[in-house]
Amino acid sequence: MTKQYLDFARHVLEQGAVxxxxxxxxxxxVFGYQMRFDLQEGFPILTTKRVPFGLIKSExxxxxxxDTNIRFLLQHNNHIWDEWAFERYIKSSDYTGPDMTNFGIRAQKDEDFNRIYQEQKLQFCENILVDEEFAEKYGELGNIYGSQWRHWQGANGEVIDQIKDVIATLKTNPDSRRLVVSAWNPVDVPTMALPPCHTLFQFYVVDGKLSCQLYQRSADIFLGVPFNIASYALLTHLIANxxxxxVGEFIHTIGDAHLYLNHLEQIERQLNREPYELPQLHLKDPEKSIFEVESEDIELLHYQSHPGIKAPIAV
Structure with missing residues (x-):
């Protein structure tokens, strides 16, 4: 897995348009790129930097x-969606703190501002955890992935559970070419905190193996893509179980594949590291339904990696 990812990053670094x-x-x-990962060969998680698998599981x-409220994530010490909820809060009339306009860019350039920003965001997260009313109002991100996967609103007001439907079809008609789940709902896009980057995925069965292909419209190569690969590989394992x-293959098809200009030093550092062997995914209780699985039921065996590399997130 690591080789496919490093080849991808090197291609964009060398061939990408600014x-x-x-x-x-x-x-x-670059526009248009595809990677393929044989899940029988190991679990496709990066080894040239540490990827926090716990965050992938809880997300x-x-x-x-x-779920579309970050409270569940914060309860699992997962902060990967904080900035988008925080951005909504600071734009509301209830926010009366210091000016946080363009906090993502300003925090990278101004240490004093970054300290104030981190304090404000920490207080925001604490309020989400302890104040249910505040969490209901400002922890919500709109009808993002979870809502579209499980509660798609039909034209006639019916609710469509795409995950349950695709599981039912896999059990009754595994050769179907309609094993598709979409997160891109044009009606809801304007009210989402972040329109879906991983927009649509499709399953395919052959020789008793389940494969998944993801179409991702926008891919942050350094920070996002390692999460996306591991997340959809995990989803494929859970659905297959x-x-x-x-499990068969995970195929990752990407539209706009990009390296942020403030991630170039970090990706160069990663490209100079030698990969380790891939770990194996283990489900501790394979009898559990996908809708009952908890984070502690999923583990990686023999995950060895180089240290993590920090980089700023673009909001």
């Missing part, structure tokens, strides 16, 4: 719950 972007950070970008279980199949 472009402006929504965050104002700037990127090196995916959050999606599968149909649910329907009594082995």
């Amino acid at each position: 472009k402006d972007d929504r965050t104002g950070t700037g990127t090196k970008s 995916l279980l959050w999606f599968l719950r149909g 649910e329907v009594g199949l082995e």
Whole structure:
């Protein structure tokens, strides 16, 4: 896995066009790229830097719950969605603290501001955890992934559970070409804190093995893509276990694949590291339904990696 990812990063680093972007950070970008990972060969998690698998597990279980409020994530010490909820809060009339305009960019350039920003965000997260009313109002991110996966609103007001539907179809008609789950709902996009980057995935069964292909419209190569690969590989394992199949491939198809310009030093450092062997995924209680699985039921065996590499997130 690590080789495919490093080849991908090197390709964008060397061939990517410099472009402006929504965050104002700037990127090196290519359009259209695909990677394939044989899940029989090991679990595709990066070994050239430490990837926090606990965060991947809790985020995916959050999606599968149909949840869109960061309170569940914070209860599992997962802060990967904090900035988008915080951004909504500081734009509200209830926020009366220091000016947080463009906090993502300013925090990278101004140490004094970054200290104030971190204090404000920490207080925000504490309020989400201890104040249920505050969490209900400002922990919500709109109808993002979990809502679309489990509670898609149909044209006639019906609620469609795409995950349950695709599981049912896999059990009854595994050769179906309609094993598709979409997170991109044009009606809801304007009210989402962040429109879905991983927009659509499809399952495919052959020789008793379940494969999954993801189409991702936008991919942050250094910070996001390692999470995306591991998350959808884990989802494939969980769905395969649910329907009594082995795992096949995870195919990752990407639209706008980009390296942020403030991640170039970090990706160069990673490209100079030698990969380790891939770990193995282990489900401690394979009899548990995908809707009952807890984070502690999922573990990686023999995960060895180089140390993590920090980089700023573009909001």
